[in-house]
Amino acid sequence: MNAVFTDRVTHLEPEGAYAALARAQQLEAQGREILHLEIGQPDFPTPPHIAQAGIDAIQEGHTRYTPPAGINELRALIAEDARRRRGVEFSPQMVIVASGSRPGLFFPTLALVQPGDEVIYPDPGFPTYQAMIRVAGGVPVPIQLKEEKQFSFNLDEFDSKISDKTKLIVLNSPSNPTGGVIPIEDLEYIATKAKEHNAWVLTDEIYSRLVYDGMSAPSIVSIDGMMEHAVLVDGFSKTFSMTGWRLGYMIAPLALAERLELLLTHSTGCPASFTQYAAMEAISGSQESVEQMLAEYMRRRDFIVEGLNSIPGIVCQKPQGAFYVFPNIKSFGLSSEEIARRLLDEAGVAVLAGTDFGLGGSGYLRLCYATSMDVIERALEKMQKFFKYL
Numbered sequence: 001m002n003a004v005f006t007d008r009v010t011h012l013e014p015e016g017a018y019a020a021l022a023r024a025q026q027l028e029a030q031g032r033e034i035l036h037l038e039i040g041q042p043d044f045p046t047p048p049h050i051a052q053a054g055i056d057a058i059q060e061g062h063t064r065y066t067p068p069a070g071i072n073e074l075r076a077l078i079a080e081d082a083r084r085r086r087g088v089e090f091s092p093q094m095v096i097v098a099s100g101s102r103p104g105l106f107f108p109t110l111a112l113v114q115p116g117d118e119v120i121y122p123d124p125g126f127p128t129y130q131a132m133i134r135v136a137g138g139v140p141v142p143i144q145l146k147e148e149k150q151f152s153f154n155l156d157e158f159d160s161k162i163s164d165k166t167k168l169i170v171l172n173s174p175s176n177p178t179g180g181v182i183p184i185e186d187l188e189y190i191a192t193k194a195k196e197h198n199a200w201v202l203t204d205e206i207y208s209r210l211v212y213d214g215m216s217a218p219s220i221v222s223i224d225g226m227m228e229h230a231v232l233v234d235g236f237s238k239t240f241s242m243t244g245w246r247l248g249y250m251i252a253p254l255a256l257a258e259r260l261e262l263l264l265t266h267s268t269g270c271p272a273s274f275t276q277y278a279a280m281e282a283i284s285g286s287q288e289s290v291e292q293m294l295a296e297y298m299r300r301r302d303f304i305v306e307g308l309n310s311i312p313g314i315v316c317q318k319p320q321g322a323f324y325v326f327p328n329i330k331s332f333g334l335s336s337e338e339i340a341r342r343l344l345d346e347a348g349v350a351v352l353a354g355t356d357f358g359l360g361g362s363g364y365l366r367l368c369y370a371t372s373m374d375v376i377e378r379a380l381e382k383m384q385k386f387f388k389y390l
Contacts, residue, residue: 008135013210015127016356020340024350031041035379037367038350040176040324042241046278047289050240050288053281057274064273068265069257070097070249071276073312078249083235085208086219088227094251096260097279099271101206101248104233106132107263109168111256112200113138117167122153124326124357124364126176138167139385144360147317147328151180155189173217174207177357177366178326179319181211184218191223201230206248207322209239212298217321221251228253236302238323239283239290245275297323300376307380308367311387323370326354330363339390340365345384349379 020038028034045051057063069075075092081091098104105128113119115137121129125140133140141161145151153171162169169190173182183192194201203220209218221227235248252260264270301319308316308327316327329339336353343349343365354361369376 004176009135011134012131013127016352020344020350020352020356023388024344027344027348030178033348034344035349035375035382036371037369037379038352040238040368040370041243042238042293042323042370043372044241044289044293046056046241046245047282047286048177049082049289050278050282051284053276053285054245054278057277058186062273063279066270066273066276068270069096069261070271071273071280074276074280074283079251081283082232082251086222087142088221090227090251091254093254094257095249096252096257096264097247097249097271097276098264099241099248099268100246101204101235101237102233103264103268104235104248104250105129105170105202105204106135107267108202108231108233108250108252108256109133109136109138109262110198110297111144111259112264113167116165118163118165119163119170120158120199121170122164122172122175123359124354124361125170125172125176127357129170129172130358139165141166142358142360145175145178145180150317150320151175151326152182152186153190155186158190158193162193162197162199164197166197167323169194169199170204171201171220172204174211174319174321176322177324177352177354177361179317179324181215181217185219187218188223191220191226194229197226202228202233203230204233206233206235206238208234208252210294210297210323211321212294212301213320215320231256236279236282241293242275242278242282247271247275247279248320281319282344297370300371300373301325303373304367304369304376304380307376308383311384314385323355323368325367325369326361326364327367328363329365334390338364342390343383343386347382349382 075095079090113136119133232251236242313331340353352366354364
């Protein structure tokens with residue numbers, strides 16, 4: 001039988017990072033050495049005290065269903081941690097724990113966006129943003145992030161595109177793929193416009209603790225009155241190197257939180273119980289490992305930025321957060337896709353084309369430096385030779 005699929009799934013495409021990884025692994029299977037700078041995953045193990053808490057939970061029999069929104073103790077810890085870091089009072093009932101942070105992106109969009117509603121989102125940006133908008137029947141409205149503005153929102157373009165049709169504004173700071181941080185002045189402007197047009201804000205802050213040079217990443221929910229119009233999304237994958245544990249959370253006004261809990265109830269049921277116990281230890285236990293990882297990321301960032309800028313024709317800003325660089329390769333006159341493909345095939349260096357994150361990424365590459373200094377150093381050597389030949 002020929003399957004006929006609905007509009008909500010026919011537009012879906014593979015995520016560029018996984019497609020690039022699959023291609024790189026094919027080459028490795030043929031005996032090629034590939035240096036991986038494509039996947040946004042910390043190379044550090046989960047800190048031992050966190051992993052042990054998960055192991056202990058399994059051994060103690062914490063392997064059964066939990067409430068759909070998560071264990072109450074964990075929700076209370078998340079609310080207190082969010083209050084401490086963002087200066088806003090949250091009740092545990094506003095916290096919805098999920099299997100990873102992507103439900104925190106998809107489910108608020110499903111709960112808020114009607115077919116035909118417009119949704120503003122960053123371009124280049126995480127590919128799931130456009131996917132979730134279209135699955136909900138919304139109209140994607142990209143706002144290009146500008147290199148000359150440290151990849152913050154282009155407020156002139158934002159002004160021209162926000163309207164009473166705008167139902168949701170998606171923010172991501174620090175950003176994947178650019179590492180840019182939205183300054184508080186821009187957030188205040190966006191907050192004012194969101195209130196004027198009665199639009200919700202979904203703020204993806206999964207990299208909020210990975211910020212460098214003594215900076216912090218301000219949150220739009222810290223602006224007076226904004227939490228009434230916002231959903232905050234965060235998780236444990238990046239900060240605590242817990243990507244495979246699949247645990248994230250969203251914080252929303254109570255009425256919306258109740259709807260989000262019901263979406264979880266009828267989809268995933270509940271997050272895995274033992275991962276929630278590991279998350280409790282992540283929040284309440286020692287933060288020394290987080291500080292050590294952050295210091296090492298900053299060392300790698302400085303090294304890779306210097307190395308990229310030493311290659312004639314490449315210009316690379318120093319990112320303020322996350323663990324990505326987004327070098328400008330426009331001077332070579334080739335598409336991002338072709339350069340990424342040839343870097344893999346000819347030099348054995350796996351990177352992502354900027355266009356894997358939207359048309360606004362044209363002329364850029366994304367490299368992840370959450371890998372060893374040895375891999376970064378050898379990748380830069382290969383890139384030096386490749387671009388010299390190019």
